Amino acid sequence: MITVTFPDGARREFAPGISGLEIAKGISPSLAKRTIAMALDGVLSDLSDKIDRDVSIEFISRDDPRALELIRHDAAHVLAEAVQTLWPGTQVTIGPVIENGFYYDFYRNEPFTPEDFPAIEKKMREIIAKDKPFTKEVWSREQAKKVFREKGENFKVELIDAIPPGEDLKIYKQGDWFDLCRGPHMTSTGKIGNAFKLMKVAGAYWRGDAKNPMLTRIYGTAWPDQKQLDQYLHMLEEAEKRDHRRLGREMDLFHFQEEAPGAVFWHAKGWSLFETLTSYLRRAQMDAGYLEVNTPQLMDSQLWVQTGHMEKYREMLFLTEKREDDERVFAIKPMNCPGHVQVFKNGLKSYRDLPLKLAEFGKVHRFEPSGALHGLMRVRAFTQDDAHVFVTEEQIAEETLKINNQLLEIYKDFGFEDVRIKFSDRPEQRIGDDVIWDKAEAALKEALERSGKAWTLNKGEGAFYGPKLEYVLRDAIGRDWQCGTIQVDLNMPGRLGAFYIAPSGEKVTPVMLHRAMFGSLERFIGILIEHYAGHLPLWLSPTQAMVCTITSDADSYAQELVQTGARVGLRFEADLANEKINYKVREHSLAKIPVLLVVGKKEANERTVSIRRLGSTDQKSMPWEDALAMLKAEAVPPDLQRAEGLA
RNA sequence: GCUGACGUAGCUCAGUGGUAGAGCACUCCCUUGGUAAGGGAGAGGUCGACAGUUCAAUCCUGUCCGUCAGCACCA
Numbered sequence: 001m002i003t004v005t006f007p008d009g010a011r012r013e014f015a016p017g018i019s020g021l022e023i024a025k026g027i028s029p030s031l032a033k034r035t036i037a038m039a040l041d042g043v044l045s046d047l048s049d050k051i052d053r054d055v056s057i058e059f060i061s062r063d064d065p066r067a068l069e070l071i072r073h074d075a076a077h078v079l080a081e082a083v084q085t086l087w088p089g090t091q092v093t094i095g096p097v098i099e100n101g102f103y104y105d106f107y108r109n110e111p112f113t114p115e116d117f118p119a120i121e122k123k124m125r126e127i128i129a130k131d132k133p134f135t136k137e138v139w140s141r142e143q144a145k146k147v148f149r150e151k152g153e154n155f156k157v158e159l160i161d162a163i164p165p166g167e168d169l170k171i172y173k174q175g176d177w178f179d180l181c182r183g184p185h186m187t188s189t190g191k192i193g194n195a196f197k198l199m200k201v202a203g204a205y206w207r208g209d210a211k212n213p214m215l216t217r218i219y220g221t222a223w224p225d226q227k228q229l230d231q232y233l234h235m236l237e238e239a240e241k242r243d244h245r246r247l248g249r250e251m252d253l254f255h256f257q258e259e260a261p262g263a264v265f266w267h268a269k270g271w272s273l274f275e276t277l278t279s280y281l282r283r284a285q286m287d288a289g290y291l292e293v294n295t296p297q298l299m300d301s302q303l304w305v306q307t308g309h310m311e312k313y314r315e316m317l318f319l320t321e322k323r324e325d326d327e328r329v330f331a332i333k334p335m336n337c338p339g340h341v342q343v344f345k346n347g348l349k350s351y352r353d354l355p356l357k358l359a360e361f362g363k364v365h366r367f368e369p370s371g372a373l374h375g376l377m378r379v380r381a382f383t384q385d386d387a388h389v390f391v392t393e394e395q396i397a398e399e400t401l402k403i404n405n406q407l408l409e410i411y412k413d414f415g416f417e418d419v420r421i422k423f424s425d426r427p428e429q430r431i432g433d434d435v436i437w438d439k440a441e442a443a444l445k446e447a448l449e450r451s452g453k454a455w456t457l458n459k460g461e462g463a464f465y466g467p468k469l470e471y472v473l474r475d476a477i478g479r480d481w482q483c484g485t486i487q488v489d490l491n492m493p494g495r496l497g498a499f500y501i502a503p504s505g506e507k508v509t510p511v512m513l514h515r516a517m518f519g520s521l522e523r524f525i526g527i528l529i530e531h532y533a534g535h536l537p538l539w540l541s542p543t544q545a546m547v548c549t550i551t552s553d554a555d556s557y558a559q560e561l562v563q564t565g566a567r568v569g570l571r572f573e574a575d576l577a578n579e580k581i582n583y584k585v586r587e588h589s590l591a592k593i594p595v596l597l598v599v600g601k602k603e604a605n606e607r608t609v610s611i612r613r614l615g616s617t618d619q620k621s622m623p624w625e626d627a628l629a630m631l632k633a634e635a636v637p638p639d640l641q642r643a644e645g646l647a
Numbered sequence: 648g649c650u651g652a653c654g655u656a657g658c659u660c661a662g663u664g665g666u667a668g669a670g671c672a673c674u675c676c677c678u679u680g681g682u683a684a685g686g687g688a689g690a691g692g693u694c695g696a697c698a699g700u701u702c703a704a705u706c707c708u709g710u711c712c713g714u715c716a717g718c719a720c721c722a
Contacts (some may be wrong), residue, residue, distance in 0.1 A: 102688065103717095111651060202717030203650025210719045216648050217717070249658080258695075258713050315648095335722060368711085369648050369720055378721075463722050482721085514722090551679040578679080586683035600681060612682060619682060 005056040007334040019099035020045070021187075024059055035059040036186040037070055044070070046136055046184040062191060062224055069097045069188050069567055073135055074134070075124075075196050075222040076102040078189055080178040082123035083112075083218070088522040092179065093206065093215055099478065100232065103223035105204055107155060111216050117198040120218070122175040129192030132175040136183060138168045144180065155206065156180055170586045195229040242476035244529040245375040251592050253542070254376070254526075262380030264522055269542035272571065274383075274521060276540055278361055280413075280637055281385050281517065281646075290359040290404055292514070295339025297363070301331040305496055307338050308431050312464055317366045336362035337489075337514060341496045342353055342390040344510070349500040352393060354510065355399050359387035361521070376526030377481055383522035389513040390493070393439065396511055400447035400469075400486055403515045407471060407484045408453070413638040414528060420480075421453055422470040431465055432491040440488040441467045447486075464490045466514075476530035483524055487514040534592040535614060538635045546593045546633060547574040547609075548584040550600030557604035561597065562625065568632050572597075589614060595631065 001013040004023065014023065020040075024032040024047070038047050039058040044066060051057075060067050076095035083106055084090055098221050106112070139147075141160060148156040163169060172181045174189050186192070199219045206212035223229040240246070241461030248254050253270030256263070266274060278407075285292065285504055301319060304310045309317070318332040333339065340358045349356065365381045391399050411419050423444060426437045438541060444467055448455050455469070462468050472486030488510040499507040518524035528540070545565065547558040558574040565572035575584050581598060588596055598610040600620070609627045612619045622630075636644070 011706050068720080113651070125698090200716060201651065204718045205649075208719075210649070214718080216650075254680075256714090261713065309722065316722085317722095337722085364722095366721080371648060371650095371718080372720060373714090436719050465722075469721095488720090518666080548682085549679095550681055553679080578686060580678095582680085583684055584682085589683055598682060601679095602681085610682080 002051060003054045004183045005054075006052065007056075007058050014051070017050045019050050020047040020057065020059070023051075023057065031059060034061045036062055036067060036191045037184055039066065041331050041479060044184050046134075048136065048188050049184075057380055060189055062193070067186075070184065071192055071224060072097040072102040072222045074186050074189065075220060077134075077172065077174060077179055077181070077185070078124050078127045078192060079104050079107075079120065079198070079218060079220060080179060081127055081174065081607065082120050084177070086116075086119060086123055086364060091153055091154070091155055094159070095179075097471075101199065101219060103217050105206075105217045105221045107213065107215050108205075111203075112201050112218060114198075114201060121196075121198055125194060127174070128189050128192050128194065130175070131188045131615050132186045134185040135173045136185075137171045137173065138249045139171050141169060144169045148180070162401065164319075192222065193223065193224065195226045196220055197229065197233070212235045213254070217469065234619060235476075236477070239476040242530045242533045244377075244475075244526040247529050247534040247592070248376070250590065251529075251542075254528075256375075260381075261370070262368060262378075264376065264379060264381070268465075270525070272542035273525060273536070275523060275541055276637075277518070277525070278385070280639060281361075281410075282347075283637075284406065284410060284517070285359050285387065288357070288402070290361050290534060291356040292361075293340065293343050294360055295336060295362065296333070296345065298330045298332055298582050299339070301329045303338050303496075304331050304334075307492055308464065308495070309334065312429065313366075318365050318367060323509055333362070334364050335368045336360050336364065336384060336386040337388055337492060337512065338496060340386075341493060341498050341512070344388075344390055344493075345496070345498050349510075351500055351502050351508075354391055354500060355395055356390040357387060358390075359385070362386050376522045377475065377479075379520070379522055382523070384516050385521060387515050389515065390510040392508070393443075393511055396440075396443035396488060396513070397446040397450070398445060399513055400488070401450050402480040403486050403513065404447055404451050404469070407486075407515075411471070411473075411484075415531065416473060419484075420472045421448070421455040422458040422461075422472055422482075423448060423455050424458040424468045424470060424512045426464075426467060427460050427462050429464055430462070431495075436490040437467070441492050444469060444486070444488055463487055463514075465488075465489050468514075471519075473527050473531075475527060476533075477533050481523055483519040483527065484517050485519060485558075489514060536592070536594065538631070541592075541594045541638045542571065543573050543591075543593050544571045545573075545595035545597050546584075547572060547599060548588065549574070549576050550598065552576070552578070552583050553601045554599045554604045561599070561609070564628065565631075568628065570631060570635055572626075585612065597627065 002016050003011050003013055005011050018036040021032060021631050024035050035047060038045055040051065040055045048152060050519060080092045084092065087108060091107040091109060093105040144160050147158050148160065159168065170181060170183055171178050172183060172185055197220060199221055202217050203214045204217040206215055221232060222233060237603055251269065252267050253273065255265050256266055257265065271461060282292065287533040301310065303318065313334065317334055320330040322329055343358055344356065363381065363383045366385055368378060389399050406463040408419060423442050458470065466487050468487040470482045470487050472480050473483050493512050494509040498510055500510050502508045547561050549555055549558045553607055555576050558576060562572040562574045585596060594614045596612040598612060603609055607624050608621055609624050610619050610621045611627060
């Protein structure tokens with residue numbers, strides 16, 4: 001007999017080989033009816049699975065959070081059946097669950113389009129309405145390959161070959177249709193319900209490799225009920241309103257145009273934000289002992305041969321043409337590091353100079369693939385808040401930890417409390433000995449452990465010259481972007497001939513730590529806009545207050561307020577337009593101006609202002625001097641607010 | 648780069664094989680109005696670029712450029 005433990009702690013004995021469904025039926029028919037799967041010792045399993053050991057069991061109903069992935073996975077199978085029914089000859093490949101939904105990759109000569117969705121969804125509803133039971137069979141490798149080969153499912157045959165020898169080959173059937181699948185599934189297609197929707201089609205390479213054929217991927221989303229589906233769709237609409245490309249236009253921050261793909265035209269307001277951020281970073285860097293330098297935009301391409309970039313990234317470099325009177329080819333810098341190494345090399349350095357921290361707001365250019373470009377997030381010309389810390393091997397972990405800590409401090413100033421850290425170790429294509437890589441990776445791990453922050457491993461994703469930590473932020477629609485980074489480089493300084501004089505008098509190659517806090521200013525601004533949904537805090541907002549006149553009687557008073565604001569370092573503007581106050585309030589609210597100072601004849605006479613904050617309909621009248629003092633205090637950047645406590 | 652979709656006024660979008668339209672924005676006039684759109688008039692377009700088909704192309708075909716989504720890439 002086996003002992004089964006129930007969620008309430010009760011234990012019961014059963015004969016080995018009893019299925020979950022039988023146990024549920026034994027308890028009550030209604031439980032069996034509403035149970036769609038089970039968890040054995042916490043692991044989701046088919047309700048039909050036979051139990052032959054002591055376990056704890058939980059019956060999963062449709063409203064259990066764990067049912068969500070089953071609903072989506074089953075929906076993917078139904079999608080595949082629907083597509084193969086409508087277009088026989090289409091090959092199936094894989095169809096996993098993803099965040100917020102699922103997809104299925106198909107191979108077919110004719111691509112699918114969104115116009116096909118209604119037909120596919122209709123067929124899916126039919127399959128769901130038939131409430132076909134999911135049944136599982138375990139096949140032998142040979143049998144499975146034979147069946148799929150005969151069906152012309154060549155991709156499935158390849159998948160079977162990739163399954164490790166010890167693992168069972170499971171086939172899930174829903175009526176006549178079946179698929180190779182790891183499972184588990186719900187008891188029948190009817191459990192999926194009707195709260196699903198096909199979202200988009202896209203190409204995707206077979207097995208994620210650009211050398212392989214391209215498949216058509218159909219994305220869908222599925223939820224336990226219509227309400228949750230509607231909520232999700234509504235959330236997507238709201239996220240669209242936060243899109244920095246849209247807000248960038250609405251707030252008059254920047255634009256792009258065809259002549260400069262992947263390069264930003266910063267407008268005055270966007271540049272104000274950019275400058276506010278660089279000033280902030282300058283203070284932070286100075287505080288941490290960095291020296292700001294500036295290195296050439298264009299250097300002999302030979303330098304990039306030395307670093308290894310020409311070999312690995314030739315296609316991504318912007319190169320000049322050879323000139324008749326000069327045989328040399330120049331490259332626009334894709335990174336700042338070689339420039340900083342030149343600064344380091346200029347003049348003899350001693351171990352006493354280390355750690356030496358060189359920083360630069362370096363504008364770099366990379367010929368990114370056209371399909372990679374995305375607003376401010378992925379551009380071809382961007383500004384790094386780049387720095388290189390030259391250290392001895394012994395100093396690596398300590399300096400890395402310092403950078404990590406400052407980075408997290410800085411992110412907090414922008415409300416990013418839960419930054420995710422990825423540790424990317426050695427890639428296949430790399431320079432330098434493995435002994436060196438061992439050291440570099442160990443140093444980063446030590447720093448991570450000492451910081452106590454959670455992190456995940458990003459296997460094989462390091463830079464070609466060294467491992468890295470990536471600090472990842474998420475945009476409005478859930479896409480992840482690398483912002484900050486720390487990289488340990490035991491290769492490049494040596495390649496470029498940098499050394500310092502050790503206490504022994506020997507020449508020793510320094511280790512270089514590459515670090516960026518925002519990463520790319522452009523990307524960080526994109527993330528910030530979406531993070532704040534355009535509602536920038538006062539210290540960042542390009543226009544901090546708009547003085548709106550009620551009638552032209554207050555024009556000169558309004559202008560005076562703007563001037564006084566400017567004199568104390570506040571960015572005010574006046575709206576003297578011949579429009580009603582309703583119109584002005586609406587216009588500037590839509591432009592995300594954080595503070596509206598409304599002035600009419602009354603305020604001009606009494607020297608007061610009526611204050612209205614973005615996102616609120618409250619209005620408060622107060623003496624102008626008080627309002628000015630209040631806004632001035634509020635507009636102090638967070639780091640300077642902290643510093644005031646020190647003075 | 649790959650697959651697919653898209654490109655018409657500053658923005659959002661209609662539209663047609665016979666050289667274009669709306670709303671908002673813009674300019675001017677009237678209005679001086681107290682917290683999310685006052686009224687009127689006007690101006691504004693090589694219909695992404697280049698070829699081809701056609702008597703005639705913004706519309707059909709092709710190539711290119713750009714944008715969007717996903718994939719691949721991301722020093």
